[in-house]
Amino acid sequence: MKIKFEEMVWDALKKIPKGKVTTYKEIGDYLNTKSYRLIGKIVGKNPYAPKVPCHRVVKSDGTIGGYTHPKGVKRKIELLKEEGIEVKDNKIVDFKDVLFKFDKKDIKGE
DNA sequence: AGCGTGACGAACT
C-alpha cells in the first residue's frame, strides 16, 4: 500500500506537539522531497482541517508565510500565541526555541 | 495517454 504524498504531509503535521511549530522545509526533509510548495498546497487543501494544525507550519525563516485566506494569517498568529508562541510582525520571536523537528524513524508508511 | 497548471516556499545570485 503506497501512501500518497498528501497523506504523509497531514500525518506529519499531526505529529507536531502543542506549543511547537515546524517548517515546510522540515516536512520536506521528513518526506525526503524538495517540493516545499507542494506541502503548502497540500496543507492548504487540508481536508482534515481540525485534525491538521496547519497554523503550526511556518516558513524556514520563522515567518508565518502565506495563507489560502489573506485574513487567515491573522488568525494563525492568534492561534500560535494561544499555544504560547510569541509572534511579532508575522514572525515567530523564539522560532528556533519552539521549532519541532521530525524523526526519520517515525516514518512507518514506506 | 499526454500536456499544462497550481501552490501558504526555499535557495541562489
Place this chain on the structure above:
DNA sequence: TAGTTCGCCACGC
C-alpha cells in the same frame, strides 16, 4: 537586502 529562479506532486483538460 532584494529580486529572480527552480522544483515537485496531484489533478484537470
